[in-house]
Structure formats: structure tokens, C-alpha cells
Amino acid sequence: MKELKKILEEKKIFPSFHRLKILEYLIKNRTHPTVEEIHRHLSREITTLSKTTVYNTLKLFMDKGIVTELTVEGTESRYDINTKPHAHFKCLKCGKVYDLDMDLSIFNLKEIEGHRIMECHVYFRGICRECLEEGK
Amino acid sequence: MKELKKILEEKKIFPSFHRLKILEYLIKNRTHPTVEEIHRHLSREITTLSKTTVYNTLKLFMDKGIVTELTVEGTESRYDINTKPHAHFKCLKCGKVYDLDMDLSIFNLKEIEGHRIMECHVYFRGICRECLEEGK
């Protein structure tokens, strides 16, 4: 809990209980959760937690660069703690999103065709190994 | 109009007037339009055109592999005529989406970590050259 506090304070975010809990969840569960998932899980412990607060907190974290919003799918937003850039894979059958341990250093570009690059995303879609296994 | 008809018939899609018009728009305006944009533009000519039809048609085109849904942003869907795979760049300031002429052949993979790959998307975000120019 001490390290979590530090992370927020370094970004000049007041480390409220809710914010610490949400940050903790994101760090411990690197499963690209939706707002819904974060809220559902933390509600067990913090019964008064509202979705609005989850939304507010994630927006704050995004502004401060602590998390990134994934755009692997259109409908709902998923969030990722900022670590080193990595690719994502989404299963079209079960909907799970996997991290891929790929070398993306070729995309460490500052500029392309005159545009200033600030983020790079790579993702794949298909059928995941678990669903392939089941389908046999 | 003859070639357009051919495209649809090859995919076993009945080439109705509306469908041909939407296809034509997508081919002539490779600007990753939203449903809103397609509808707004074509309504001038086809005053009775409904958004539902645009949605229906795009869904049909997607199922048949004529267009792909971009996921560069979370809120609204943008559509791209299927040509060769290419990267996208979205300007965080003006919101425009550019095509990037990058070699993505390294991502011509059939499988990664046991998952079967069917699609690959690469996109960047930042400030586009036009906005950089203005900011000077």
C-alpha cells in the first residue's frame, strides 16, 4: 500500500482510499479490465463504491499517464497499466484479451510522414489457443 | 457503376441502389468515415436514406469481408475498404485519421503463442503534420 501511495503522490494525485484500491486492482489484475469489471470486483470490499468514481478515477489516471485506454474493441473501454509497450491479442470467440510478448522496438519512432508520434498500438485478432483446443 | 456491381455480385450480395451508393462512397472517400458521415453525405442525393440502412449495409459488407471496422478510437466506429494491410495514424488534436504506407509484412503471421491470427492492426496516435504546422 505504501508503494501505491507513492505512485499517486509522484503524479500529484491525492491518494484517497478508492483511488488506491483501483490502482491496486489494476496492478494486480493485468487482464485489461473494463469499468464494469473493476467496479464489480471492488464492490465486494467497498460496498458503497460507485461506477462514477471508477470512471472519474480512470480518467484521472489516464490524464496523468498512469493507465492507457485500449481500443481493441469498439463497444467498451478496457484499461492497461502503463508498462513497456506490448502487443495485444483479442479472441473473437471468447472475447479474452491477451498480452503478447513481442518486440515492438521497430515502432520506437518519433515521427512518421511528418506526424509526431506519441503512442503506438499493435493488436491482433483471431482465435485463442484455449478456444482452438476446445474446438477440436 | 458496373465495377461496383461486380464487387457485390462476386460476394453474393444483391446490388441494390443503396448498397452500390454506399460502396461507391467508401471507395471514393478513403477517409475512414463514420456511419454519421456516410449518411450525411449520401442523404443529399438519396433523401430517404436511413441510418439503419447504412448500419445494415456496413454490417453486411463486414461479414462479407469488403470492409473492416477500424478501432483507432473507442466511441464511434470507422470503416475502411479492404485493400492491403496498412497502419493508421490518428491526430489527437484534430481527430483526423491518416493511412500510413508502412511495411507490415513482419506481421504476416498465422500464429503467435498458440493463438490463430486472423487480423492485424497497427496504429499510432500523436499530432499530425498539419496541426504541428499551425501550432508554430
Added chain:
DNA sequence: TTCTCTGCAAACGCTTTGCACGGAT
């Protein structure tokens, strides 16, 4: 008739906004 293309209107689901309460300084 039968099939399917079309379109209005309502429903839906995720997200944002407005506003008020409550705790901390």
C-alpha cells in the same frame, strides 16, 4: 406468395454530466 431490402421508432449499453452531500484543511 415469398423473400429481402428498407426505415421508423424504441430499446440498449456504455459513458458523461449536473448537482449535492460530506469530509478535510
Added chain:
DNA sequence: ATCCGTGCAAAGCGTTTGCAGAGAA
């Protein structure tokens, strides 16, 4: 008193669904 984190409820907005009318085969 002021600031700000929190949360309820309502609004917003893109998308989907239900259903009925129109048109082609």
C-alpha cells in the same frame, strides 16, 4: 468557508433490435 472526492440520477450518444411496409422474383 473553501476545496475536492464521492455518488446518485439523468442525460447523451452511437448502435442494435422489432416490426411493418414496399418492391422484386
